[in-house]
Amino acid sequence: MCRWLVYSGSPLLLEEILYKPVxxxxDQxxxxxxxxxxTNGDGFGVGWYGVGEVPGLFRAVGPAWSDRNLHELAAHVSSPLLLAHVRSSTGTAVQQTNCHPFRFGRWxxxxxxxxxxFATLKRDLMLAVDAELFPAMEGSTDSELMFFLALTFGLRDDPPRAVARMVGLVEAVASRHQVAEPVQMTVATSDGSTVWAFRYSTRHESRSLFYSTEIRSLRLLHPEIPALRLISDESRMIVSEPLGDLPGAWNEVPESTCSVVAGGEDLIHAFHPEPPA
Structure with missing residues (x-):
């Protein structure tokens, strides 16, 4: 599988988020x-919002821990919204176009x-992607296909419903092919202003996912940490696993939910797949 994180808040150098936590x-x-x-060494990627309409994107097929270009970039690029991912392939090729995050416009x-x-279901799922979106697909992963199905179902207008329709389709196609428990996912997506994070699996035993405690509460819990005074109140993180063992800093995202982070507000809603009509 993989590990990922999202940071939203005060602009920070990428190295402060990617390298400096314990x-x-x-390290993950x-x-x-x-x-x-x-070990998650089958490539990595970083996407960040800053100057311009389209987010920056840097992906490579080597392991993140030894990539000198990533270390150099992280020391010089600052962003208020960052998505980062280290990959452990589940069977598709180790190539740059299969590294996350995936990008389409601002998304x-x-x-x-x-x-x-996936090989059994892939053809049926591919045929459900909007014909106008299809040429933008570059890789061969189930993850990118999930993205383009969500775009097909209206991700740019209503992300929770689009992802619910995407998962509903995957489960319906899997049922036709007698594939049990087809979906296992933690997903993060953003348009540059809001972050949506999903934790869901067909068997309701999803991979780990955590969100950070609000900064004001952390300052009260840990007045001895100066760095907490430098980060704005609205700063938040969502991570596959905690970045350290600081007491009170991390909370498990509930099973079968959609989390929304926008301007420091945290909302968690129940998530249910929407089967095809």
Whole structure:
């Protein structure tokens, strides 16, 4: 599987988020604690919002822990909204176009999990992608296909419903092919102003996902940490696994939910797939 994180809040250098925490995403690329695989070395990617309409994107096929270009970039790029991912392939090729996050216009998308027996379901799912969107698909992963199905079903207008329709379709196609428990996912997507994060699996035993405690509460819990005074109240993180062991800093995202982060407001809604009509 994979590990990922989202940061939203005060502009920070990427290295402050990717490298400096005790159990940073770079550390998780070698020493994941809660993932299916300890090592996530089948490529990585970073997407960030800053100057311009389209988010920046840097992806590579090597392991994140040894990529000098990533380290150099992280020391010089600052962003108020960052999505980062380290990959452990579930069977598709290790190539740049299969590295997360995936981008379409202002939208970024990344995924941890899999579609069971993807090779069996792939053709039917591909045919459901909008013909105008299809040429923009570059890779061969189930994760990118999930993204383009969500775009087909209205991600740009109503992300929760679009993802619900996407999952509903995957489960319906899997049922026709007698594939049990097809969906396993934690997904993050953003348009540059709002972040949506989903934790769902058909068997209701989803991969780990956590969100950070609000900064004001953390300042009260840990007045001894100066860095907490430098981050704005609206700063938030969503992570596959905690970036350290600071007491009170992390909370588990509930099973079968959609979390929304926008301007420091945190909302968590129940998530249910929507089967095709």
């Amino acid at each position: 159990h940073s995403l770079i 690329s070698r020493h994941a604690r809660l993932g299916v695989d300890t 970024l998308w990344m995924h941890n999990g899999s579609i069971a027996r």
